[in-house]
Amino acid sequence: LIRKQLAVQLHDTIAKDLAHIAIKAQELSQPGCATPEELAALANQAIATSKRIKPTILQLDTESGRANITETVSLVTKMLSTRNITLQNDVSENLAPQVTRQQALLACLVIREAATNILKYAPTDTTASLEVTREPDGAITITTSNTIGDSPANIGTTGGFGLANLERQITTNGGELEYSHTPARWILWATIPTGGKE
Template sequence: MNLTAPHLNRSSGQLPSAVPGRSARGVRVTWWYTYLSMVVFALFMAVITAAQLLFFHAEAGGHSSWLVITAAVLTVLSGLTQSGCSWSVRHGIGTGCPRPWATALLIVPPAVVWVLTLALPGGAVPGGVPLWIAANILALLVRGVPRRLVLAAGLGLLAVHWWAGAQLTGVVVPTEAAAEQLPPLVFFILFVPVVFLFSAWWWNIVVQLDAARRDAGQLAVARERLRFASDLHDIQGHHLQVIALKAELAERLLAAGQPEAAGANIHEVRTLARTALEETRSLVRDLREISLEEEIANARDVLAASGATVTLRGSYVHDPAARTLLGLAVREAATNILRHAPEATEVSILLEAGAAGGQRLVVTNDGVEDPGPDETGAGAPGVTGPASGTGLSGLNRRFAASGGRVTGRRVARSFVLEARVPVLPGAGDDVSEQDERELNA
């Protein structure tokens, strides 16, 4: 059986969910990478600006005083508050300003630096940088016109500070040594919106992709439910309609004084009701035309939509009874991974011949967060010991009725579900050419 084929025909008509989303773990890693990049840059700019403020002030002939020291300390403090407020970007761009106290922590320290350095010798250039950085972070939390107004206000206050500082102190670049330090500082000032806006934009894309991944997973589940509802409708709809007509006809025949004809119709009603009940039970117990290929393809789509990379390997299974059991095992394994191991990023499905004949199915996932000291399967997601839990217990009973078994165990950070089916009667039956073509497509 070609399990790596890009498409497997499914009689149910279920469409594949071919939207492989990111895993939740990958989203968290991306967020920390984005957040730490903003924090590092904010702290870097704070330290550089404070150092340039002290250097420019000394080159302008100023003396170390409480004013310049206070401004330098507040500049570093601004970097810390900007780092903290950058966390608000986690919910996406344009999610609104943080709480009033957080907004005050973001704006007040750099605003005080802006005022203190306005008439400070050598403070014209670096004094407006902290407020410019704060404006860029605040712009990430608003959208539309307010964002453009915040950026325009931050850039305007930066330019006003340079111009007003030059007017009040009579100099912007006090010495040639200070002039050599000016181009790198200007470069970093212009680079501020690139770092913060691009980082937030990238993170916003990741948030949207993660939402799309969840939607794709829910859609895959909804398709399964729709498929089940369609099968149930096909079974019940026709039978119930015929039962209603036959019962109505029997009622009319009784009223017309034809009890024998009415009895024949009542007998048909009872037969139809029994048939509908048996088919419904077969559907609920998954005994109604289970396709191994279909279940593998469905599991691949659903797990890929949840963010896992699915590897399929195996050989064709000839025995119809074994195919039904293994199809149920694949379905139960996929359900348990979605329910108990949503963090799984790698899933392997292996189907091979057993050592003593029969078939062996192995489904492995890496969604075990805390493996613990026991690697026998105790306490594993959905499985305790051999294979317990509501779904797996019933599955194990079915396999046991055919001489097979289902076991589960932990191996490091992976969970392995193994199902074995012995050689069943009819296992040597040939497969039709149509089945072979579908499987090797």
């Protein structure tokens, strides 16, 4: 039922916005019709629509089933290997039954986003690290570290959830997300408390 309601929400809001954008784009495609201001307004509308769709998609993910941290680590390890980046990981044993459903979902989001950034910014033939630890109070901490390349890699259409969106999701659920870099390394750290859906 919840997924059906979310599908209706997508149709009633996002689909209508996209239809309007498509119609406007067709109008502006006529010779001499488009001004820089109109094109900028259309681009801003498209950006606003994309930002609105992400929370709904995340909610669909939340309802679709329990995320698996170990499987996600395995998947991103394979993803990084496509650029010969080795991911050294240290994940707490028997983690799955000890975390809430929401913790697992958010942890997987963090891991995927961190790996996407590593894929884009780390040089080939380097090693990155990932630690996923369950703390005594039940919180999960995630730390990643990688070398920074001279320029971003061309990874085609691969895109992440976005650090700003990720930070919003983490803090909304009572956690923290921090990231920083030295001239040579990028470091990301997140903590996800036990609060949330089981």
